[in-house]
Amino acid sequence: MKHLLREIPPVHELQVSDKFQQVMKKFDQPAQNITKIIQNQINAIREELIQETLSKQLFNNYSLIDIIWQRVDGQLADFAQEKITNVINATGTVLHTNLGRARLSNQAIDHIVKVARGYSNLEYNLKEGKRGSRHDIIEGLLKEATGAEAAMVVNNNAAAVYLILRALAKEKEVIVSRGQLVEIGGSFRVSSIMEESGAHLVEVGTTNKTHLYDYEQAITEDTRMILKVHTSNFKTIGFTESVETDSLVSLANQHQQLIVYEDLGSGSLFDFKSVRIGDEPVVREIINSGVDLVSFSGDKLLGGPQAGIIAGKKEWIAQLKKHQLARVLRVDKMTLAGLETTLRTYLAGGAEEHLPTIRDIIKSREIMEDQANQFVHQLNHDLLDLQIEESFSQVGGGTMPDVEVPTVLVTIISKGITAQQLANRLRQHVPPIVVRIKDDKVVVDFRTIELREMEDLVAGFLDVVTKNNVTNETT
Numbered sequence: 001m002k003h004l005l006r007e008i009p010p011v012h013e014l015q016v017s018d019k020f021q022q023v024m025k026k027f028d029q030p031a032q033n034i035t036k037i038i039q040n041q042i043n044a045i046r047e048e049l050i051q052e053t054l055s056k057q058l059f060n061n062y063s064l065i066d067i068i069w070q071r072v073d074g075q076l077a078d079f080a081q082e083k084i085t086n087v088i089n090a091t092g093t094v095l096h097t098n099l100g101r102a103r104l105s106n107q108a109i110d111h112i113v114k115v116a117r118g119y120s121n122l123e124y125n126l127k128e129g130k131r132g133s134r135h136d137i138i139e140g141l142l143k144e145a146t147g148a149e150a151a152m153v154v155n156n157n158a159a160a161v162y163l164i165l166r167a168l169a170k171e172k173e174v175i176v177s178r179g180q181l182v183e184i185g186g187s188f189r190v191s192s193i194m195e196e197s198g199a200h201l202v203e204v205g206t207t208n209k210t211h212l213y214d215y216e217q218a219i220t221e222d223t224r225m226i227l228k229v230h231t232s233n234f235k236t237i238g239f240t241e242s243v244e245t246d247s248l249v250s251l252a253n254q255h256q257q258l259i260v261y262e263d264l265g266s267g268s269l270f271d272f273k274s275v276r277i278g279d280e281p282v283v284r285e286i287i288n289s290g291v292d293l294v295s296f297s298g299d300k301l302l303g304g305p306q307a308g309i310i311a312g313k314k315e316w317i318a319q320l321k322k323h324q325l326a327r328v329l330r331v332d333k334m335t336l337a338g339l340e341t342t343l344r345t346y347l348a349g350g351a352e353e354h355l356p357t358i359r360d361i362i363k364s365r366e367i368m369e370d371q372a373n374q375f376v377h378q379l380n381h382d383l384l385d386l387q388i389e390e391s392f393s394q395v396g397g398g399t400m401p402d403v404e405v406p407t408v409l410v411t412i413i414s415k416g417i418t419a420q421q422l423a424n425r426l427r428q429h430v431p432p433i434v435v436r437i438k439d440d441k442v443v444v445d446f447r448t449i450e451l452r453e454m455e456d457l458v459a460g461f462l463d464v465v466t467k468n469n470v471t472n473e474t475t
C-alpha cells in the first residue's frame, strides 16, 4: 500500500476543488478550519498507509481522495454535534443522575432565559440604590416553603454539607451514626467530605442499630455537631433502629452550642405520602422537629436546578453566609431564577401540574398505557417483536430506594440483533435514546417519555432497526 503515499494530494489542491466550497457551505465553517482538518486527516492517512493499518478493501469502492473527504466530513459532522444535548430517557427513572436529574418547569425555563438575556438585580438593592446580596433574593421564598427562620443557596448539596462542616465544626467533633456513613453516586462520601472539611468524625452505634444513648455517651466538650444523614440510596431492613430527629434535638438542647444538622439528600417539598408513594418526610416536618440546620439538593425531588439549599436557625445561617467558602460555592443568576420560579410553583399549589419531576413520579397509568399503545401501533415493523407490560419504575437520584412505582412499558426484540446491540444503536442515534435491558429485551418505560418526544422515539427505533451498514458495532 505504500505506493499510495505518492498519490496523497497536497492540501492546496483540495483547497481549490468544488468539494471544498461545498463542505464549507454545508458546515458553515471558515476555510482555515476546513484546511486544518484536511491536513489532520491527510497526516492520519499517511501514517496509516505507512503502518499498513488502512483496510485494503476500502480501495475497491473509493479513491484516496474520496476517503479523505469522507473523513473530513465525518470530523466536521462530529464537531457540529452539540456536546451537551437532550436525550430521550426511556429508563423510567425520573431522577437519573447520569441524565441530568430534574427537568425544569416551563415557567422556570422562561425565567432563566429572561434573566440570562438582560442585566439583573443579582447583587443590587433596587429599593435603596446600593449594593445588595444575592443571598437575599430568594431567602423569603425558601423560608415560606420550608418554615425555617433563615435559608441560603449554594452550588449543590455536597457543597452545602462541606460548607456547614467547615464553617461550623472545623477541628471539632461531629457525631454520626455508623448506619448513616453513606456514599452517594460514587463521588460523595460522608466520611471523606468530613475529613476534607477538617471536622473530626465520631462514629457511633452499629450498621443496623444506633440508640440515643450511643450519641449521649459520645458527647465530649469538643463535640460541636450531631449530623444525621438521610440514607438516600439504600434501606436497611430487618433488625434496625435509628434515632428520630426530635430525640436528637432534645439531647442537643441539654448541651450548649451543640448543633443538630440533618443532610436530607433529596428534601421534598411535595408530600408524596399524600399520594401513597414512599415515606419521605417533607422538609417542613424536619424543620418543625427543631433541628438547627437541614440541607438538600435543588435538582432531586424538589424538581429545580442544581443547587444546595440550607435552611434552619438564623444564627447559623448568618455565620454560613459570612464564611469565605460561601463566596466560593455561590450560585449564579440562572440558578436563582430557576429556583425562584420552582419555589413559587410550590407556594401556588401547582407542583403536581407544572413540575415535571413531580408530574412524572405521580404519572397516571392511563397516560402511560395510551403512550404504550401508540408506540406499538406506530412501530409496527416486521423486524420487531413488541409486548406491552405492567412493571415498576424507580424514582432514582438516590431517592426513595425502596419505592417502586407501577408503570407501563413496552419490551422490544429486534430480529437479528441482540438487545445490547439495539441499545447501543439507540444510544448513538440523534437524538440519543437511553433504554433499560431486562431479560435480553430492550425496555421502554413511558413514565419518563413526554408526549412531545413520542415522534422522535418511534422514528429513532425505525431508523436503527432498518439501518444495515453499521460500523464499529460491538456485541
Ligand SMILES: *Cc1c(COP(=O)(O)O)cnc(C)c1O
Pocket (backbone or CB within 6 Å): 156, 157, 158, 159, 161, 184, 188, 229, 230, 231, 232, 233, 263, 264, 265, 266, 296, 297, 298, 307, 308, 397, 398
Ligand atoms: C444526593 C445527596 C447528596 C449530594 O447532593 P448533590 O446535590 O448531588 O451535591 C448529599 N447527601 C445526600 C444524603 C444525598 O442524597
